[in-house]
């Protein structure tokens with residue numbers, strides 16, 4: 001059975017269909033990519049999956065549950081975590097504190113969280129710090145735990161976001177352009193990290209423009225163009241699929257025309 005399944009998922013904005021009837025199944029395990037030209041609807045798709053934006057139409061199932069109308073924190077409690085296209089770390093907090101907030105998203109909701117806080121606050125807090133340090137270690141930031149997050153390099157802030165998403169041991173990790181702004185060495189090390197995360201049992205669904213990164217890492221690729229799913233299959237076949245090639249060529253041509261004519 002799929003870990004995640006969308007049926008006819010659609011999001012409209014005034015006069016625009018950002019995501020158009022996308023039916024997509026993400027299996028349990030592995031690394032899966034959603035690609036497509038700028039404005040294809042990738043982030044909007046992720047925003048619907050994670051509960052930030054309600055769909056106009058369609059349904060979503062995750063881990064055997066209908067999550068179409070569930071709130072973001074409920075999805076987190078079910079084991080979904082994400083990072084953002086534009087980094088969202090609390091720059092005035094330390095690196096460790098940032099990772100701790102990733103646990104509160106799951107812990108602070110519901111009765112279990114309240115009981116935990118009342119009965120074993122100290123123990124829970126210690127356990128949270130241990131888990132957060134382990135998450136930082138996994139992304140190579142253990143030595144920066146007490147640094148202010150704003151002092152980290154751009155690439156390290158992206159890793160910090162991944163640690164914060166991973167600390168609660170999610171079943172599904174959504175990464176929106178994790179390699180954006182990284183140099184080739186950082187991108188290569190990120191690919192290793194994503195592979196380790198998948199090998200550790202967390203299914204990864206990522207949006208990325210870096211094709212070398214996507215093709216070398218992904219077990220499956222889905223392509224969005226103008227909100228529509230135009231391909232879903234192996235990365236190798238995506239390269240030779242006429243609709244995919246056309247979508248990218250069309251986007252490149254449009255960019256050139258824009259550059260030439262303002």
Ligand SMILES: Nc1ncnc2c1ncn2[C@@H]1O[C@H](COP(=O)(O)OP(=O)(O)OP(=O)(O)O)[C@@H](O)[C@H]1O
Pocket residue numbers: 013014016017018036037038039040041042043044045085
């Ligand atoms: N809140 C919003 N209000 C109106 N239009 C929106 C909104 N969010 C997204 N859109 C539009 O929906 C379309 C899809 O945007 P989206 O950000 O999902 O694309 P994307 O594939 O993530 O692009 P990129 O690769 O540039 O990040 C775009 O045309 C965008 O302008």
Ligand SMILES: [Mg+2]
Pocket residue numbers: 042043044085
């Ligand atoms: Mg986007």
